[in-house]
Amino acid sequence: MSGVEEIISQTGYKITADDLSYIEMIRNMAVQEVLNFINRDVLPADLGDVVDLRTAGRFLSAKAS
Numbered sequence: 001m002s003g004v005e006e007i008i009s010q011t012g013y014k015i016t017a018d019d020l021s022y023i024e025m026i027r028n029m030a031v032q033e034v035l036n037f038i039n040r041d042v043l044p045a046d047l048g049d050v051v052d053l054r055t056a057g058r059f060l061s062a063k064a065s
Helices: 003-009 017-038 045-064
Strands: none
Touching (some): 003 045
16 A cells, blocks of 8 residues: 555545546645645655655545545
8 A cells, every 4th residue: 555545545545546546636636736836857855755645634625625
């Protein structure tokens, strides 16, 4: 289980197969936003948790609305 999926499952939400592609899209956007913010081409490993938290938060926010 990925970090994003683990964070989401801790809220009690059950991830479906349909959710996985949506989570991947949100994660790609979060990676690009962080890269733009730090002005780098490669994401440092230390920021992986930040991306996971941003991705989970956006996914859960979208599902709640």
